[in-house]
Amino acid sequence: MKYWVSLFLPATLALAQSAVTVYTTDLSGHRIPDAKVTSTEPGQRTFMSQSLNGRQVPLQATEARVLSESPAGRVTETITRRYDADGKLVETERVVAEEQKGAGGQSSIKATVYRSDLHGRMIEAERRAIETVTQGSTTVSDVVVNRPTLNGTFEATEKRKVTTVTEGSVTRETDALALKTPGGQFTERAREIRETDTAGGLTKTNVANYELNFTGRMEMMRQQAGTTTKAADGSEITEVNLYAVAPYGITRDERNEGQKLKEQQIIVRTPGLGGTVLESTSVRRPTLADQSKLGAPVKISETVCTGKCDAPPAR
Numbered sequence: 001m002k003y004w005v006s007l008f009l010p011a012t013l014a015l016a017q018s019a020v021t022v023y024t025t026d027l028s029g030h031r032i033p034d035a036k037v038t039s040t041e042p043g044q045r046t047f048m049s050q051s052l053n054g055r056q057v058p059l060q061a062t063e064a065r066v067l068s069e070s071p072a073g074r075v076t077e078t079i080t081r082r083y084d085a086d087g088k089l090v091e092t093e094r095v096v097a098e099e100q101k102g103a104g105g106q107s108s109i110k111a112t113v114y115r116s117d118l119h120g121r122m123i124e125a126e127r128r129a130i131e132t133v134t135q136g137s138t139t140v141s142d143v144v145v146n147r148p149t150l151n152g153t154f155e156a157t158e159k160r161k162v163t164t165v166t167e168g169s170v171t172r173e174t175d176a177l178a179l180k181t182p183g184g185q186f187t188e189r190a191r192e193i194r195e196t197d198t199a200g201g202l203t204k205t206n207v208a209n210y211e212l213n214f215t216g217r218m219e220m221m222r223q224q225a226g227t228t229t230k231a232a233d234g235s236e237i238t239e240v241n242l243y244a245v246a247p248y249g250i251t252r253d254e255r256n257e258g259q260k261l262k263e264q265q266i267i268v269r270t271p272g273l274g275g276t277v278l279e280s281t282s283v284r285r286p287t288l289a290d291q292s293k294l295g296a297p298v299k300i301s302e303t304v305c306t307g308k309c310d311a312p313p314a315r
Helices: 003-008
Strands: 018-025 031-039 044-050 056-070 073-083 089-101 106-116 122-135 138-148 154-167 170-180 186-199 202-212 218-230 236-244 260-271 277-284 298-307
Touching: 031 298
Parallel strands: none
Antiparallel strands: 018 031, 018 298, 031 044, 044 056, 056 073, 073 089, 089 106, 106 122, 122 138, 138 154, 154 170, 170 186, 186 202, 202 218, 218 236, 236 260, 260 277, 277 298
């Protein structure tokens, strides 16, 4: 639900040169290259994937740059080009964002989003605004998304309130989404609650996603609980348990309440020679014969990053 962070704040501007290659495992257990992400100049990133005929084709390319900057704020431009499975350009998106820094922990971001139509013309598609206030350990961001109506005017159709509270080693963030109803009112439709606790070399995370159920009430639909342990040599082991109202391949029973473990992910991140970072992901899932037991771990992907790899490799 935190899509607005990347759309409003061009984080890609800070990227250094790096190359990330993602390998997947086919049905025969063979390791094959699946995707590649390259970051060259600051603000430029390209996602490559393998097409049906084996060629490397672009999936998405992003360019971000600062148009102007002053002590009071800055104006940035982010251009994203998206391609189909054959590498043909299908859409171009341009986001111009103006960030203003106010006094007393206040800031605002206003962005205009343009997208290409079938003829390649750039059409204004959205107007977005974030108002952020920080008081002590609490930060509240109000997000409003305006989209065009049938008569060509722009109206607010989506609102979000993101509240972040930090107490010691624990950070708790609540992201609430409200959509406009046909009657003109805004009703909460989804909510994500994320809690992170970092102490020493151990990080615990818990993410709960709530949505409207068939009765119109908010219900937890998904939950994710993870622990990351970091060793002195820089290696990390992350274990993530994914819960849902029903495991994969099992029909949900409305009489059965509570979350059920649907998948366990084991992610091992190891630094290599020359600044290389290796990351492998394995999964365990309940068997259809016995939903209470997880099957054997199966490696589904490996990621190799070279260059600036301080953050986890992008996937």
